[in-house]
Amino acid sequence: MITVEALPALAGDCLWVEWDDGDRRRRMLIDGGTVRAGSALAERFARQPVDARDFELVVCTHLDDDHIGGLLGLLASPPEGFSTQDVWFNGHHHLLPPDLLGMPRAEQLTALLTEAGTPWNTATGGRSLVVPADETAPLPVIELPGLTLTLLSPTRERLAALRDSWDAWKAEQRQRAGAQRPAPPDLLGPSQPVAEIDWHRLALDYTPDKAPGNGSSIAFCAEHTADGSRVLFTGDAHAEVLVAALRRLSPDGCYRADLCKVPHHGSAHNTSPELLDVLDCDQWLITTDGGPAVRGAEAEYRPGEGSHPSLRTMARLILGSRWPTLWFNHRVPSTERYDDGFLQHRLGFRARYPPRGAKGIELVVGPGTVSRAAPPR
Template sequence: MIRVEALPAAEGDCLWVEWTHAGLPHRMLIDGGSGRRARLPDGLADRLGRLPVHDRRFDLIVCTHIDTDHIGGLLHLFTRPPEGFVADEVWFNCRDHLVPADLLGPRQGDRLAELLRARGVAWNSRAGGGPVVVPDDGTPPVFSLPGLRLTLLSPDGEGLRKLRDAWPEPLTEDSAPDHPDLLGDMEDLFDLDPPTGEEPVAIPWGELADEAGYERDRHPQNGSSIAFCAEDTTGARVLFGADAHAETLVASLSRLGAGHPYRVDLCKVPHHGSAHNTSAALLDALDCRHWLISTHGGRALRRRSEEAQYRFGEGAQPSLRAMARMVRSGGTRPTFWFNHRVPSTERYADASLAAELDFDAVHPEPGSQGITVLVEKGRVRQAPPF
């Protein structure tokens, strides 16, 4: 069984993963949320605080890519590690894997690299110290942890080459722009400022699911995402999609599935449910019923009234287009797992909408954030609270 905790991480990802092997617990951390307040994000700090000091060891920590909402919390984790914190290995593709190391000044990715070197952490050691990358030919590489197999799906060489030419300046809380994919998914269909007091506009779910409206993600940071499938010894599988490009995932999955959809029991939806990373081709490449969506809707939510967010969902994650595609794919009733209960996810708690579109939705308990999912082969269920 694989235990996946989608910790509250605002618009970002912070995934705490645990499993048992030979009677011993093991764990992995995938990203750390944004950590914008010069300290660990509350969700990660609280979760670490539940562990005894002598048991704060991680088999692997993955920084999927250099976007602030993924790397920020990890910077604080390695800058001021809590007592007892140990990471046996870190996966992180930095500028050193792309270009000579003396070309640019300090940046967030460079800063994490400096911290890893200073602390002597085993870094990309399973990849021989080079980049964690899917080769252009052959089966995607498989890496082993005790009781867990990790099949790498992203990035490919092209994804890293494009990042080389776009290594960004560091972002601060004051200067960071809204995430480029948090704006505009719905602006072509709905007015941005609907009059208050009117009846809600019927959302054209069938039209939104149409692949003709698909535009792929072209941001190089997302294309460099480390995404992989984790499988335990019982065959339980979880796909951790990071912010990966759908096309990269499809290419890798096609090399695994031998012409058939690749079974996963749970998929962490790429890029927080962006329409630009959730294509029909990706959904067709997967045999999956359970979809984990990690987001509080995105920073753009704060620019709209709550009523507009709820009724129209413009600029918010998960995208209505992505949700419509997942609802309409596969022919089986999907279940959506949300780690935040906010207007852009609350709409799916509507029982009449769930009955109309034939899906299930699981949210955090009222007044709480974050969600924990227990994954077995052929079975996914919510964990009881601590």
């Protein structure tokens, strides 16, 4: 079995993953949330015995602050007993020339890994973790003790897009940091009650994500060697890249996943109807406190009133399979709207949240089963 603990990382991702390997317990960390949410990771380490803080892998999916921020604190001042066999992060010297990574946090992470001599992308011999552009080539497979990882994203084209549009993308980040922009009205929720929403119309209304930073996300499938349980870790990857990779894995049908971490915190532009068509999955983990990744001053940050998860994405998940289960790591207005018995019965889905008073949510994943673990102490 695989356990996936979605820490309370506010608007970001921070996933603490463990699995059994014979009589040993192995672990992996995927992203660290924002710098502001770094306390969640520190609190999780405080609950972890010092002699069980060794990791097979730490993954920084991409350079957005809501994924990279918390990892800076971890690597700058590692907790007692912390170690990792490898770090996955596509730094400036991995990308196609010319160099493009000028974002301060990405440069900080690069410096931390270099100065500490931390194992870095050793699974690919120090090269970037990219899915081959040649569709006839097999997807890269990395074997960890007790777990097999199959890389799905990014593609070389997505990394090249990040390089080619870096200046414009960096200017956009400065604009976001300097001004709080309201989310589109459909993402904040309509004025009418949720029971009156035309969910079928929303599900079909899709436009793809074009952000180069999201397109550079590392995404992969994790399969337990012993029992075959599968979890799809998507970062903020583009749906079109995931669809193409999953079709290569399962050309004759849908790819089975026992749990899927919904891409980009439930953004409207990263979970396409086509992605639902190529996935055989009815268990969905949504990691967000409702706020977008970047706001203005921290004092203006209001959880649950931002852009995630999108009603359009939720409509696709709810209508895309029979009685799907939606797992949330935060109970806030934008996620709690689905805690409506009438709506669940009418549309045929279940919504699950952290226990009252608990922080984050931990899921136990087996073949065809997902259950909530006991809340952390």
